[in-house]
Amino acid sequence: MIVADKKPIEEIIETVKPYDRILVLGCNECVTVCEAGGKKEVEVLASALRMHFIQQGSKKNFDERTLERQCDHEYLEEIRDIMDNYDAVLSLACGVGVQFMAEKYHTTPLIPGVNTCFLGATEKRGLWTERCQACGSCVLAHTAGICPISRCAKRVMNGPCGGSTGGKCEINKDVDCAWQLIIDRLRDLDRMDEYEIVTPIKDWSTERAGGPRTVAREDVQV
């Protein structure tokens, strides 16, 4: 899923200052799971903002709403009839949702309420870690199901590099060396012979380096 983190309330206080009628808009998907932008976070943030601004004698109004998703036309349409009531939307969706809102409601200022961080997994409550960088051409079949692009600091395709020590990456002793993990798992899978195969230079054109990407599936388009 997409993992996001809350923005500091102080930062949000500054960004909402110019507006009086604000819709705090949550998203029911990834940001709910990572406890950054779901219904609960919408309630807490709106309450905190109300308490801050009432002390300034301000008459700001913070309404609360949470959509099933903010990255789909269908759900964003649900608020079309109330959008005229607001000067701005404070969206707690990931960067995708915020941008889709901005495209759809062209004349309404949009404020992001979270920092979108990475594609990752929930290790345990309150701990999310990166697993994929959406390179557009997955190599997990050859790397024992461990991604050298998102989990190796240098993104080396034939690792480990010389900095791997005791299973840890040279960037930080708390970070596992992805290539150590790959070798350990290949060994457990009894597939160490695959490690001998030198992986050719990866085609990075499917990755972000090739500019903004599109997936067009004519087979499902109507």
Add this chain to the structure above:
Amino acid sequence: MRLKCPTNFRIIRLPCTGKVDVIHMLRAFEKGADGVFVVGCMEGDCHFKTGNFRARKRVEQVAAILDTVGVGGERVRMYNLSSGEGPLFAQYAIEMDAHIRALGPSPVGTALKAQMTAA
């Protein structure tokens, strides 16, 4: 047991402090409460194992938010006692009452009153 206890607070009963969410405490402050205290079972004695630990974390979150928005995190506290300790409950209530009196009224409550008189 007849115990002396301040009468200026409202008791909200819950099956477990694990039921208390951040927003419940914030709503009290938003409505002008001067302080909130959560009273849970002794740590390690939660019938649901971690309810009171969750509550403590949430009280800490509320304190951080109250600090950020200028209300003051010291207005929210968590106490732990066992269900048989009525006198201790009364003592904590007296302590909290004195603590909040020393802090004075919540700025949110004051702002709400000012808004109402202006309206």
